[in-house]
Amino acid sequence: MHAVLDSVGSPGLSTRLRAFLDDRAPETPCLVLDLEVVRTNYRAMRAALPEATIFYAVKANPAPELVRTLVHEGSSFDVASTGEIDLCLAQGADPSAISYGNPIKKARDIAYAYGRGVRRFTFDSEGDLANLAEHAPGSRVWCRFLVDAPASGTPFGAKFGCSPEMALRLLTKAADLGLAVDGACFHVGSQHTDPAAWTAGIAQAGRIAGGLADAGVPTRSLNLGGGFPASYREQAPPLTAHATAIRAAVAAHFDSPVELVVEPGRAIVATAGVIRTEVVLVSRKSDADEHRWVYLDIGRYSGLAETENEYIAYRLRTAHPAEPSGPVIIAGPTCDGDDVIYQNTPYRLPTALRAGDHVDILDAGAYTASYSSVSFNGFPPLPTLFVG
Template sequence: MQLEKYYSDQQWKKIQNFAETKQSPFLVVDLDQVQTQFIELQNSFPKAHIYYAVKANPGREIIYKLDQLGSCFDVASIYELDKALECGIHPDRISYGNTIKKASDVEYAYQKGIRLFVTDAEADLAQIAEFAPNSKVFVRAMVESGGTADWPLSRKFGCHPDMAVDLMVKARQLGLIPFGVSFHVGSQQRDVTVWRSALGIVKQIFNTLKDQYGISLQLINLGGGFPAHYLADVDSIQSYAHEIQRYLDEHFDDQVILFLEPGRSLVGNAGVIVSEIVLIANKSAHDDKRWVYTDVGVFNGLIETLGEMIKYPIYTPKMHSAHEHSSVVLAGPTCDSTDIMYEKVPYQLPKNLSIGDRLYWLSTGAYTTSYASVEFNGYPPLKTFYLD
């Protein structure tokens, strides 16, 4: 594995020098890299408002950094909302981006000053109308991920375009402000062309509402989906932006408001999980495939390896000196048979690995600490350290 594909020499020295002072497992996040990713995204989409998806990594240090850079924030719960507000984020820069919420949560958010909500169901819309009157609402349309997203999001969220139209009409009847349409093409989306078909659906909703009901929507929320740098090569964010802007130009004028809701693409590359090998074993005397057990696993940071969907690059210093490598099974430390990260994907690691050696899981800044269990098998939540 070529470490330089992921981090510069200066970045890696900073991370590794810090890691040597701490006991594993833990996540270390380079805030300079978060800043780099944000500026790159902002420059690629100069007309868009960036709403960082707090769920990707809710660290206060990240919120502070992105606040300094002018980011807005997308929250998925009142708990994320409280954290954003405690970090000094003004309610005008926060969107309540979860379609699944209690009436009490809507009321609480409204009382805290939130005036922008998403919906995809009539019952949810009714709650917004009752407990957040006169708010702006945008509807989440269901779109396909094209089978090219490593973490699809197409079944649980969103509604059919016809229902999206009905909900915006109903929103106006209920005294709300029909504001726009959102969608999500799937997390770690590797094919930019799926945005084209999604924007075609959005255009259909816009046209139907304007032509048949006199409702002019203002917002297109392009969602997230932009990839982090894992094992598979991905196109640059500039390439994504160029193509998406071309798709927008096909259907919409310059007056439309654009939102982005990035999470993974902003913080994923900035993080490294540092782990230690606890055990190396074979399952029989004739089995030459090694099982490598580490002190970090599915339940304390690596849940996105379920189904081997997200494939993190893994580095160990012995890669530089080892003469031979072989395929391994990588598993976590807990007493649960699900705690296996990679068994089918042939990860190659040095044959001279030993118990106590460290493994570095690269590009793990997103959806690791926020997914980690609280106390499964007694293991504490994954510690996180932030480097300026």
């Protein structure tokens, strides 16, 4: 009965998600997360890179139930704030399994983290390094450098990371300041589908490790960041392709064995979630308009933030037969002209689609609910429900 649109060969909904939507008919909009898929994805990442320690990037989805699930799986956690530290600890994470990966932090937040037992930090600037030395003495540190690699699906630009030269200087200084130097880290940008991006970063990290060795500072680990992709409308390469590229690059650019760390977020949780929405309205702007406008009860301000610039093109699913279909512009429910989801990406939806019908947004477990605005236009934030 349900037709999967824009399928690219990867499975649609898990049986559990499908049954939940059919049986429970939750109020829309809502995100439903299948925790069993989270476990499966976590184990797939572990299997693809057994030599790496996994720090789940909590920002991808900070739902407490999800964090607890990953605590039970043995995951470590990459956090962006003291709020995320408190969240992880409350769900049973050990402070030794938490890394404060945000290089932008207040001195008092470093002190707070240290007080809660956190002993791993990432920095990318002189100022943050000085604060770490003062407020988190003896902690293990990575310095994030700006990787020179092809852009990802949602590129970071230059916001994070310093030049490799500065990274070498600051890591050497970190050792002088009594911090426990782990080594370099980089992030290729979120939703990266080109394994060569990691190759470029690992080569640069290898040169930094060489410089550190010359200065008498051994490299303990290499933090490869996140960016491992999920499949949306376009199929992403399998994790194993990334793992192979990473393994080869580490062998080529590091003389001695080095511990690996990865910080996946999207790759763990994206495919575990579906957002159920309702069509608010289907309209045309003029009697001659070829496109229909399909307005959903979710938009950029209530969970679909990653559709900014149409970066992420989600697969959609309706209860109608896929054909006949026609071109649509898809928009959110607010009185905001920027709250348009897809107008350049060519989407088609069934001509039978009507107000009141459901549209399911697949693979929407990452970077959705926590972006929701508190009350923009008077709409409440996206709630999360759980199965599995």
